[in-house]
Amino acid sequence: MLSSHPKSKVLAVLPKGGAAAKQPDYLVCQENALDLRDWLEKQGAEYVVTADKEGENSEFERHLPDADIVITTPFHPAYLKPEQLQKAGKLKLVITAGIGSDHIDLNAAAEKGEVTVAEVTGSNVVSVAEDELMRVLLLVRNFVPGYEQSRGGEWDVPQLAQKARDLEGLTVGTVGGGRIATLLMKRLKGFDCTRFYFDKQERQPMTDEGVEFREDLDSMLAECDVVVINTPLTDKTRGMFDKERLSKMKKGAHLVNNARAPIVEIESIVEALESGQLGGYSGDVWYPQPAPKDHPWRKAPNCYMTPHISGTTLQAQKRIAEGVREMLEQWFQGEPFREDYYIVREGELAEQYQ
Missing domain, CATH: 3.40.50.720 (NAD(P)-binding Rossmann-like Domain)
Known part of the structure; x- marks a missing residue:
C-alpha cells in the first residue's frame, strides 16, 4: 500500500449545510467538515473543505493539482474524470464519504496505478x-x-x-x-x-x-x-x-x-x-x-x-465520518484498510466494479 505522510493536503468537497450545520451531529457538510478539522490539523495536515466544485475556476479545480487526498460524497460529488485525474499530479488517495464511487472514473484511476480509491462500505x-x-x-x-x-x-x-x-x-x-x-x-x-x-x-x-x-x-x-x-x-x-x-x-x-x-x-x-x-x-x-x-x-x-438522502441519516453520517477518519489514520500509518473498503487498489478494480 502506498502511504502518505500526515503533512498532506487533504481536499474535501462537501455540501453547504446552512442551518442544518448548527446541529453538531450533521457532519457531512462544509461547515462541520466530517468532524476532522481539529484532528487533521493536529497531525500537521492542510485541510481544505469546499462546496464549490463546478467548472474550471471552482475551488475544487484550483486545489486539485497539489492535493494528496481527495474526499467527496456520492450526493454532492466532485467528479474525477480522466482530465481531473491527470491534473491531480500528487493525488494518492480518493475517499468516498459514503457508498458508491461512480463519480470517479475508476478505470482511469486504476490505470494511474498509484491512486487508491476507497469508500466507507457498510456505513449506510x-x-x-x-x-x-x-x-x-x-x-x-x-x-x-x-x-x-x-x-x-x-x-x-x-x-x-x-x-x-x-x-x-x-x-x-x-x-x-x-x-x-x-x-x-x-x-x-x-x-x-x-x-x-x-x-x-x-x-x-x-x-x-x-x-x-x-x-x-x-x-x-x-x-x-x-x-x-x-x-x-x-x-x-x-x-x-x-x-x-x-x-x-x-x-x-x-x-x-x-x-x-x-x-x-x-x-x-x-x-x-x-x-x-x-x-x-x-x-x-x-x-x-x-x-x-x-x-x-x-x-x-x-x-x-427525493434528493439523494437515503444514506444520510444522522446515524449514517456518524458512521461515514468515523470510517473516513479510520482510513486516514491507517493511511498516515502506512497500514492497509479493511479489505471491503477498497474500490481501486494497486491498479486493480474491486470485484463488484469489474
Missing part, C-alpha cells in the same frame, strides 16, 4: 434499506397521491383506492443481492410477500433469509409487482433498465432505485410511466447530481423522487 446499509422499504410501501399503497389530495383540499377515496394494494401476497424482487438488498429482504419477511433476487451468483445471506435466487433477470421481472435496484453502477449495469428491459416487467409494476441513476435510462423511465407500463418509479439518485431543475423526472407522472 441500514439507512438505505429502510428508505427502500418506505418507498415500496409508498408505491403499493398509493400514498403520495393521497397526500397530494389532502394538501390540495380534495377528497376522492375511490380514485386513490383503485390503485392501492396490500404488500402481503405481492412479489418483490431485488436486482443485486448485496448487504442492502439482504437487509431489505429481511425487513420484508414480516410482510408475507414473495421475495426473489437476481445476482451473478447465489449468496448465502440471501439463502439464509429464505429469498429465492433467480438466474434469469427478465423472467424474474415478469413475476414481480415491485422491483428494487441494488446493484453497483458498472460498465455492465449502465443502462440495464432500458426500454426493452422495462417492457419485460409486469405491466403496472413499480420500480425503486436508490442505487445509481445511470442504471436506468432516464427517458425510458418517463415513457414507461406515461404509458402505464410502470405503475410508479421512486428513488433518490439522479444524474447529474445535484439534478437540474428541468430534469424529466421532476414532471413525470407517478414519479416520486
Whole structure:
C-alpha cells in the first residue's frame, strides 16, 4: 500500500449545510467538515473543505493539482474524470464519504496505478434499506397521491383506492443481492410477500433469509409487482433498465432505485410511466447530481423522487465520518484498510466494479 505522510493536503468537497450545520451531529457538510478539522490539523495536515466544485475556476479545480487526498460524497460529488485525474499530479488517495464511487472514473484511476480509491462500505446499509422499504410501501399503497389530495383540499377515496394494494401476497424482487438488498429482504419477511433476487451468483445471506435466487433477470421481472435496484453502477449495469428491459416487467409494476441513476435510462423511465407500463418509479439518485431543475423526472407522472438522502441519516453520517477518519489514520500509518473498503487498489478494480 502506498502511504502518505500526515503533512498532506487533504481536499474535501462537501455540501453547504446552512442551518442544518448548527446541529453538531450533521457532519457531512462544509461547515462541520466530517468532524476532522481539529484532528487533521493536529497531525500537521492542510485541510481544505469546499462546496464549490463546478467548472474550471471552482475551488475544487484550483486545489486539485497539489492535493494528496481527495474526499467527496456520492450526493454532492466532485467528479474525477480522466482530465481531473491527470491534473491531480500528487493525488494518492480518493475517499468516498459514503457508498458508491461512480463519480470517479475508476478505470482511469486504476490505470494511474498509484491512486487508491476507497469508500466507507457498510456505513449506510441500514439507512438505505429502510428508505427502500418506505418507498415500496409508498408505491403499493398509493400514498403520495393521497397526500397530494389532502394538501390540495380534495377528497376522492375511490380514485386513490383503485390503485392501492396490500404488500402481503405481492412479489418483490431485488436486482443485486448485496448487504442492502439482504437487509431489505429481511425487513420484508414480516410482510408475507414473495421475495426473489437476481445476482451473478447465489449468496448465502440471501439463502439464509429464505429469498429465492433467480438466474434469469427478465423472467424474474415478469413475476414481480415491485422491483428494487441494488446493484453497483458498472460498465455492465449502465443502462440495464432500458426500454426493452422495462417492457419485460409486469405491466403496472413499480420500480425503486436508490442505487445509481445511470442504471436506468432516464427517458425510458418517463415513457414507461406515461404509458402505464410502470405503475410508479421512486428513488433518490439522479444524474447529474445535484439534478437540474428541468430534469424529466421532476414532471413525470407517478414519479416520486427525493434528493439523494437515503444514506444520510444522522446515524449514517456518524458512521461515514468515523470510517473516513479510520482510513486516514491507517493511511498516515502506512497500514492497509479493511479489505471491503477498497474500490481501486494497486491498479486493480474491486470485484463488484469489474
